[in-house]
Amino acid sequence: MKTPLLVASLAFFTSSILPSAAALHIVAAENFYGGIARQMAGSDAKVLSILTNPNQDPHEFTTNASTAAAVADADIVIYSGIGYDGWMDKLLGTKGKPTRVVIDVADLVGAKDGDNPHIWYAPKTMPALAxxxxxxxxxxxxxxxxxxxxxxxxxxxxMKPELDKIAEINAVVAGTEVTATEPVFGYMADALGLKMLNYDFQVKIMNDAEPSADETAVFEKTLTTRTAKILFYNSQVTDPTTERIQQIAKKAGIPVIGVTETQPPDQKSYVAWMLQQLNAVQAALPAKSR
Ligand SMILES: [Zn+2]
Incomplete structure (x- = not known):
């Protein structure tokens, strides 16, 4: 007799304490923002993340009818801004609930057009969003x-273990020169005090443009001369040039660290994802071998 009573009182409790929240719809343009929304809202909201595919280049994403419908039905929309997900600007310009709250994360952290758009790699971003x-x-x-x-x-x-790890790595590797095929890891490299080489080349790869022969030659030289101590390789934004660069790094014995735009499915949280990448940096740059 006790069990049905308990169920009944729980049901009453839920519906009276959370009248509207259970129906709350949150749409996140990217899965790392959706993950934070899920952590904050718990069971009070349905969270839909649009960019989740680790094999897709988010810079080339285009919307479809179901993403448009989800945004039109959303109570809260989270997107990165400053052109990273310009498709969301377009969707937000069409129909939507009058009470809809839109969170432009770049705006929230003071990032401006023309800045590196991968702002979720900056340690301050996710706490600000949360x-x-x-x-x-x-x-x-x-x-x-x-x-x-x-x-x-x-x-x-x-977040504390991530921030501690950043400080710990920074203390021993600040000033070390590194490079990357695409600027996704840029803000984290800054936080670690790493000196990122070949930024203009990376921006061209991000924008699916061809780096100049000079830029490519200079890039390759930072690897063959072992000036760069790490190559950060973005496996979501690749082309024959970046694949060749990865081969050159491997041949030169430069550690290649795989980094991604979206949160991989085997990483259970944003912090776990960042820690995994930070551990890889720490392993590639032992303090003694600097
Ligand atoms: Zn990117």
Whole structure:
């Protein structure tokens, strides 16, 4: 007799405490933002992430009818901004709920057009988004504000090992020269104090443009002369040039670290994903061999 009573009271509890939130729809342009939304909102929202495919180049994504419908139906939309996901600007320009809240993450962290668009690799970005989400969710459902606040504190605690790791690596490798096929890791490299070579080349690869012969020659030289101590290889934005560069790095004995635009399916959280990449950097740059 006790079990049915418990079920009944739980059902009542849920529907009376969370009247509107259960129907909340959050659409994130990218899965790493969707992951944070899921952590903050818990079971109070349905979260849909649009860019999730680790084999797709997000810079070349185009929308379809189902992404348009999801954005039109969203209560909260999260996107990166400054041109990374310009397709979302277009979707937001069409129909949507009048109460819809749009979070432009670049705006939130003060990134400007022309900046490196991969802002989620900057250590300050996800905590800023988590804080903003909790403010928005709490306004929508004040009765649950304390629970959202708890989720925020949990996330801030989870970020600590990442921030500690960044400081630990920075202390021993700051100033080391590295390079990359595409600028996805740029902000994290900055946080680590690494000196990133060949940025203009990387931007061209990002934009699917052909680097000049000079840029390519200079890039290859940073590998063959072992000036760059790491090659960050973006496996989501590749072409024959980047594949050749990867081969040159391997031949020269330069550690190649694979980095991705979206959160890979085998990484259970943003922090786990970042830590995995940071551990790879730490292993490639032991303090003694500098
Ligand atoms: Zn990119």
């Amino acid at each position: 804080e903003k989400l909790v403010a928005v969710l709490s306004q929508d459902n004040p009765a649950n504000a304390a629970a959202y606040q708890k989720q925020l504190e949990k996330f801030q605690a989870a």
